Every structure is written in structure tokens, then in C-alpha cells.
Amino acid sequence: MxxxxxxxxxxxxxxxxxxxxxxxxxxxxxxxxxxxxxxxxxxxxxxxxxxxxxxxxxxxxxxxxxxxxxxxxxxxxxxxxxxxxxxxxxxxxxxxxxxxxxxxxxxxxxxxxxxxxxxxxxxxxxxxxxxxxxxxxxxxxARRVWEEWAQWTRETTYRMTDIPGVGHVETWAELTDVSLPLVSFRGTHVFAADGDVLTSQSTLRFRxxxxxxxxxxxxxxxxxxxxxxxxxxxxxxxxxxxxxxxxxxxxxxx
Missing domain, CATH: 3.40.50.150 (Vaccinia Virus protein VP39)
Incomplete structure (x- = not known):
């Protein structure tokens, strides 16, 4: 997917x-x-x-x-x-x-x-x-980067970006699951122009x-x-x- x-x-x-x-x-x-x-x-x-x-x-x-x-x-x-x-x-x-x-x-x-x-x-x-x-x-x-990602919250990863032709976009990321070798996190995007909220779910495999x-x-x-x-x-x-x-x-x- x-x-x-x-x-x-x-x-x-x-x-x-x-x-x-x-x-x-x-x-x-x-x-x-x-x-x-x-x-x-x-x-x-x-x-x-x-x-x-x-x-x-x-x-x-x-x-x-x-x-x-x-x-x-x-x-x-x-x-x-x-x-x-x-x-x-x-x-x-x-x-x-x-x-x-x-x-x-x-x-x-x-x-x-x-x-x-x-x-x-x-x-x-x-x-x-x-x-x-x-x-x-x-x-x-071996670096166990997901332990650092565990600190991801809206407060720690929040950004507001002004994109020409789009307007302000708010973004943040959150770790959602660690089931090794798979690690998943969610990204949230809020478009100020119309209030649209879109999320993406990402999973990485650590080999x-x-x-x-x-x-x-x-x-x-x-x-x-x-x-x-x-x-x-x-x-x-x-x-x-x-x-x-x-x-x-x-x-x-x-």
C-alpha cells in the first residue's frame, strides 16, 4: 500500500x-x-x-x-x-x-x-x-533510532510552513508502533486555507x-x-x- x-x-x-x-x-x-x-x-x-x-x-x-x-x-x-x-x-x-x-x-x-x-x-x-x-x-x-523517535509528539515536532500558492501548512509526527523489525509513525498535515487535515501512516523495516x-x-x-x-x-x-x-x-x- x-x-x-x-x-x-x-x-x-x-x-x-x-x-x-x-x-x-x-x-x-x-x-x-x-x-x-x-x-x-x-x-x-x-x-x-x-x-x-x-x-x-x-x-x-x-x-x-x-x-x-x-x-x-x-x-x-x-x-x-x-x-x-x-x-x-x-x-x-x-x-x-x-x-x-x-x-x-x-x-x-x-x-x-x-x-x-x-x-x-x-x-x-x-x-x-x-x-x-x-x-x-x-x-x-543497532543504533535503535526508534527510541529517539519515541519522543516525537505534536509539541516536539510541530512546524508551520508557508508554501507559495498553498498557504500555511501545519505538520507534526508521532511514533505509533514498534514491532521489530517494523517501526511505524504517523504524519499529520493541516492546511490552513480550508482546514483540511490529512494523515499519512509510514512503516520502515530495519534489516x-x-x-x-x-x-x-x-x-x-x-x-x-x-x-x-x-x-x-x-x-x-x-x-x-x-x-x-x-x-x-x-x-x-x-
């Missing part, structure tokens, strides 16, 4: 102005340059911020996301014609051979179901050329490093590196996995 923060048209339209600092994408841009990527598939592209940054650099980009409202926002941005936008998940990809596949931000953790995760890894593998790389980040469960390494291996990847996230040092794993030339062993056989 698509999170309303990305799937509801009114919330998708204000996502970028409510979260304008995307300095976390700098590391991904640097890796695209490091690996000499001339083509990139961005899984979970959302409103297209990263895809458009890549396209500005002359890279051929495909962005895919199951949240149609977010992709519609991306399609309406300047330069959007330079990106191929797709509605769906990694199981809906057309044939391609790309240099790099990315999942930025919370994308990997937002894929909570085991089957959906396997579909994503298989789709990424099939989209890559032999020797191409998959790069994504995920929080380290152990060894679990992810095993999943990648089973789907034909070689883990080249596990890096630190520059924007959250000591709190996240950034996986760099290369598509092997041999066919992967189907999950469950090993």
Missing part, C-alpha cells in the same frame, strides 16, 4: 517544500560520478528530485515509483522531459541495461514485505548491465547488515562495499553491490 505522504495528490504536491534539504543526495551524485554511470534507474523516485539532478548532468535516467501522485509532481517539473518516468515498482520494469540502480532516502526500508523486497532486488538485478551496481542506504538497527548481504548474494549480487552515510555518520549502511555475471541462485536454495 502506498504511503499517503507520497500517494495523496495534495500531500505529494507539498512534499518538496516541506522537506527542502536534500543534501543526502550529494553522496549518490558522487557515486554516480565515481562509477562512471551514464545511465541510472532510480527506484522509488518520488517527486523526482534525484532523477532531475542526474539528468542535469547529462545522465540518461529512468525514475519509477508506485505513488502515481508523486510521479505526476515529477512530470510537471522543469526538465522533466529529460527523464523517463514510470508508474509502478521494480517488478514492472521494461527490459533495460543500466549502469547504476539507486534507492535513496527511506526507499529500501519502506519496502517492508519479504516478497516485495525480493521482487525489488530481482528487478534491480535484471535492469543492470553485467558489472553494473546497485546502491542504497538503510539504518543500522540487519548480515541479512541484507545474504539477500543480495542470493539475488546474484557481489557486495563491493558497505559505506557510512555522510549525512548520518555512524547510523546507516550504504550498500554498494555489483551485478555478477553468473545467474543468481533462486532464494531458498542456499
Amino acid at each position: 502506498v504511503d499517503a505522504a507520497f500517494g495523496h495528490p495534495r500531500l505529494a504536491a507539498v512534499y518538496d517544500p516541506l522537506d527542502p534539504d536534500r543534501g543526502d543526495l550529494d553522496a549518490y551524485l558522487a557515486m554516480a560520478e565515481e562509477f562512471g554511470a551514464r545511465s541510472v534507474l532510480d527506484i522509488g523516485c518520488g517527486t523526482g528530485v534525484f532523477a532531475l539532478l542526474l539528468a542535469e548532468r547529462g545522465i540518461t535516467v529512468t525514475g519509477i515509483d508506485p505513488a502515481r501522485a508523486s510521479v505526476d509532481v515529477a512530470r510537471g517539473k522543469p526538465g522533466a522531459e529529460r527523464v523517463r518516468w514510470l508508474d509502478g515498482d521494480a517488478g514492472d520494469l521494461p527490459p533495460m541495461r543500466t549502469d547504476l540502480v539507486t534507492m535513496t532516502g527511506n526507499v529500501a526500508q519502506a519496502i517492508t514485505g519479504p516478497q516485495a523486497w525480493r521482487t525489488t532486488l530481482r528487478g534491480a538485478y535484471e535492469a543492470l548491465r553485467p558489472g553494473g551496481r546497485l546502491v542504497f542506504e538503510t539504518r543500522d538497527p 540487519e547488515r548480515t541479512e541484507i548481504e545474504q539477500d543480495l548474494h542470493e539475488h546474484g549480487f557481489v557486495v563491493e562495499d558497505v559505506r557510512d552515510a555522510p549525512d548520518r555518520p555512524g547510523s546507516e549502511f550504504v550498500f554498494v553491490a555489483r551485478r555478477d555475471t553468473a545467474e543468481p541462485v533462486p532464494p531458498g536454495i542456499l
